[in-house]
Amino acid sequence: MIKLSKRQDEILEIVKQNGPITGKEIADKLSLSRAALRPDLAILTMSGNIDARPRVGYFYNENFKVKRTAEKYLQQKVNNYKAHPIVVGKSISVYDAIVQLFLEDVGTLYAVNSEGHLAGVISRKDLLRASLGNSNLSELPVSVIMTRMPNIITISPEESLLEAAKKMIQNHIDSLPVVRDVDGQENTYLLVGRITKTTITRAYLEMMEEKSD
Numbered sequence: 001m002i003k004l005s006k007r008q009d010e011i012l013e014i015v016k017q018n019g020p021i022t023g024k025e026i027a028d029k030l031s032l033s034r035a036a037l038r039p040d041l042a043i044l045t046m047s048g049n050i051d052a053r054p055r056v057g058y059f060y061n062e063n064f065k066v067k068r069t070a071e072k073y074l075q076q077k078v079n080n081y082k083a084h085p086i087v088v089g090k091s092i093s094v095y096d097a098i099v100q101l102f103l104e105d106v107g108t109l110y111a112v113n114s115e116g117h118l119a120g121v122i123s124r125k126d127l128l129r130a131s132l133g134n135s136n137l138s139e140l141p142v143s144v145i146m147t148r149m150p151n152i153i154t155i156s157p158e159e160s161l162l163e164a165a166k167k168m169i170q171n172h173i174d175s176l177p178v179v180r181d182v183d184g185q186e187n188t189y190l191l192v193g194r195i196t197k198t199t200i201t202r203a204y205l206e207m208m209e210e211k212s213d
């Protein structure tokens with residue numbers, strides 16, 4: 001974000017109070033020539049603080065502050081918002097996974113292999129699908145029904161909440177495992193957290209609360 005100069009702040013205030021206002025009217029208020037004002041107006045317009053409409057004049061961009069605050073929040077690192085992942089072994093049964101889902105009050109479980117690396121994602125729908133027409137859920141291992149590596153969409157702790165939101169929306173999924181690479185091994189990850197759509201909603205609420213302070 002660009003730090004505004006004192007004069008740019010003054011112009012912004014004039015536009016806020018009087019907009020739409022022409023360049024000439026702003027110049028008159030500041031006892032300056034239009035030419036002297038031009039670079040500052042260009043900066044304020046390019047940065048999105050104000051908008052210009054031909055033959056109408058300059059006016060304050062109401063959405064600018066909201067958008068900037070939203071950007072600030074969504075640029076926060078996944079690491080600062082990630083929740084604890086609920087992990088199960090990939091050989092546990094679908095029945096036990098359902099029990100675990102209720103006990104932990106989550107929508108998604110993550111399966112790990114014997115080395116502790118991420119092996120699968122088990123969502124509510126996966127468990128419901130497995131329950132249809134399967135009478136012996138205690139005998140059915142989750143490894144048969146889960147979404148497996150390398151089809152798992154992951155996010156790293158250093159990426160932003162904006163990246164996380166995009167990945168969830170683009171892939172139609174409710175959550176992402178937060179992972180770290182295991183030195184250079186392809187598709188081998190250590191699970192360090194989870195990000196859900198609720199995480200994004202919480203960040204949004206924090207933003208709104210800060211705004212109304």
Ligand code: ADP
Pocket residue numbers: 107108121122123124125126146147151152153154172173174175176177
């Ligand atoms: P729900 O089943 O509660 O609607 P999701 O929308 O997250 O939850 O899951 C939909 C499907 O996408 C499921 O089959 C699940 O295994 C899969 N899935 C969930 N998260 C991921 C992910 N991070 N990467 C790949 N597939 C996923």
